[in-house]
Amino acid sequence: MLSSVDDVTLMKVAEALGEEDAIKLIDILKNAEETTDDEIANKTGIRLNSVRKILYKLYDHSLVSLRRTRDPKTGWFIFHWKLQPDQLEGFILSQKRRVLEKLNVRLEYEQTHDFYYCGSAECKRVPFEEAVELVFHCSGCGKPLVHFENGVMITRLGEKVEILRKELGE
Ligand SMILES: [Zn+2]
Numbered sequence: 001m002l003s004s005v006d007d008v009t010l011m012k013v014a015e016a017l018g019e020e021d022a023i024k025l026i027d028i029l030k031n032a033e034e035t036t037d038d039e040i041a042n043k044t045g046i047r048l049n050s051v052r053k054i055l056y057k058l059y060d061h062s063l064v065s066l067r068r069t070r071d072p073k074t075g076w077f078i079f080h081w082k083l084q085p086d087q088l089e090g091f092i093l094s095q096k097r098r099v100l101e102k103l104n105v106r107l108e109y110e111q112t113h114d115f116y117y118c119g120s121a122e123c124k125r126v127p128f129e130e131a132v133e134l135v136f137h138c139s140g141c142g143k144p145l146v147h148f149e150n151g152v153m154i155t156r157l158g159e160k161v162e163i164l165r166k167e168l169g170e
Pocket of ligand 1: 118119120123124138139142143
């Protein structure tokens with residue numbers, strides 16, 4: 001069931017959540033009608049605490065639904081989780097939009113600033129205004145700051161923005 005949820009989608013969701021184990025977890029969820037945190041922990045070997053943490057993250061993004069019942073013997077709550085596959089696509093789209101917004105901000109920053117740089121890998125570029133204040137000497141290593149050509153960077157950023165725009169149909 002839910003064959004429409006392919007591995008690439010799962011990977012993207014896991015990546016967006018910052019949880020590598022989310023892939024295994026969603027994999028179990030997509031092959032079950034409904035499942036409990038205990039079952040997921042047993043099947044994946046992921047610690048119960050981690051399973052719950054990831055489930056709540058998924059729940060926060062409406063990617064899973066939750067039903068609670070009470071164990072008649074112990075009186076404890078049992079949580080039943082169910083994947084909401086139709087939400088996955090929307091989630092990925094909104095993630096892409098967020099990335100696009102960030103890229104656009106970055107691109108505009110690169111386009112509207114002149115940068116100066118000492119050339120050392122461990123030091124940072126600084127915008128013109130800051131370079132003036134530093135009298136064109138790096139605050140990290142003391143070497144002179146020279147103009148940094150960011151044209152290549154702007155081109156690359158522009159390409160990424162274009163790809164995302166197309167994927168989002170904008
Ligand atoms: Zn430096």
